[in-house]
Amino acid sequence: MLRNVTDMDLRLLRIFSTVVKCGGFTAAQAELNMSQSNISTHISGLEKRLGYRLCERGKGGFRLTEKGQRILQASSVLFGAVDAFRDEAQDLSGRLVGDLYLGLADNIATLPTARIDAAIARFYQRAHDMHLHIFVNSPTELELAVIDGQLDMAISYFSRPLPTLAYQPLYTEAIGIFCGDQHPLFEVDSPSLEQLQASDWITHGFLPANQVLPVTPQRASATAHHMEAVAHGVLAGTHLGYLPGHYARPWLESGKMRALHPETLHYAVQHSLITHIGHPQSEAVRAFIDDLRAEHHV
Structure with a gap:
């Protein structure tokens, strides 16, 4: 029975969430940099802490139990709250800290009107201790990654506006x-x-x-x-x-x-910056958006 939540519990929940995202133990090995047996041990430890089974695994494949599905949803809320607290605490320091995840369309480095590099240079002139993660993908994959919270923002041309995303034309x-x-x-x-x-x-x-x-x-x-x-x-x-x-x-x-x-x-075609309407933005994300707008005069 889980009477309090420890750092180890948070680690086990993140491992569990990664396994679900990857679709099973085997697929999660590379993502977690763990052997399948090690992953199985961690999931079994989480199930023992909780007192019930979270997933079925074996010849029939990987499948969440009903309680596993509810724990997955609850852990997503928990991680969101932890991230929001971290961002708020960092914002109060007056220094940009943390990770920023940016998605881009492919092959725009030679486009003169796309001043992504200038925006990055402007951003890195700020007082910060940031790590910028840049991903290149198709417009559809970028939209899904922003919706899922894997990216803070993305820039590309998009087929149609989605109700959960905000669109800012750039170039x-x-x-x-x-x-x-x-x-x-x-x-x-x-x-x-x-x-x-x-x-x-x-x-x-x-x-x-x-x-x-x-x-x-x-x-x-x-x-x-x-x-x-x-x-x-x-x-x-x-x-x-x-x-x-x-x-x-x-x-x-x-x-x-x-x-x-x-x-x-x-x-x-019009390239736009997209962000999720319902996701809270850290000070670093807001700062980078300001730098993008400044460089593109919008």
């Missing part, structure tokens, strides 16, 4: 049509709209459903969820694809790619 990105030097249209001076539509395309799996494209692909045998994946399809010479002009520039200069009708066939 735009110009997207054009590109083909590789092995593609049949590479040597065609001015390919027609019909030729473009008849070509095979690699399409984006992360564009807004209502995005109006200069040319709507009629045939697509490949889908990409990151810009680099689009580039691979274009460089192969098998597909046409939409790419940011700044990202494609090295291949343009080397003759590996060509922009098709760049003056007319292009569009712009």
Whole structure:
């Protein structure tokens, strides 16, 4: 029977939460840097402290019991309260302390209007003892990570606003049509709209459903969820694809790619900063958001 909560109990609860997040003991080994037998020992110790079984494990796979599900929910509330206390205590010190988790879209380092590096530089001029964690992922994965509390904020272009997230527009990105030097249209001076539509395309799996494209692909045998994946399809010479002009520039200069009708066939996407409306923000998170806004003049 659990009569008081010790530091060891908190550690065991965090191990339990990680096992659930990973979907079982085997998958949690790398995350926890523990052997499966060691994890099992810790979970058994937690169950002994509580006085009941939290999960079923064995040949039938990993599954939470009803009480395990309730403990998982209660521990999430507990960790949230501990984090809120830590942030409040740190805020009172007048010095930024702790960890900040930032998510970004891929391949924006060469975009002149994306002043993420300048915002980081401004942030590191503050009095702090911070550790910045930067992750790169698809827009959908970034939204889910912010909703789940794995990220404090993320910057990308998003298909539609979600009710639990706040969106702050920061900058735009110009997207054009590109083909590789092995593609049949590479040597065609001015390919027609019909030729473009008849070509095979690699399409984006992360564009807004209502995005109006200069040319709507009629045939697509490949889908990409990151810009680099689009580039691979274009460089192969098998597909046409939409790419940011700044990202494609090295291949343009080397003759590996060509922009098709760049003056007319292009569009712009809006990149926004997202945060969770219901999650409390530490002083460090608020400071970094201020630095982002200052660098992007918003």
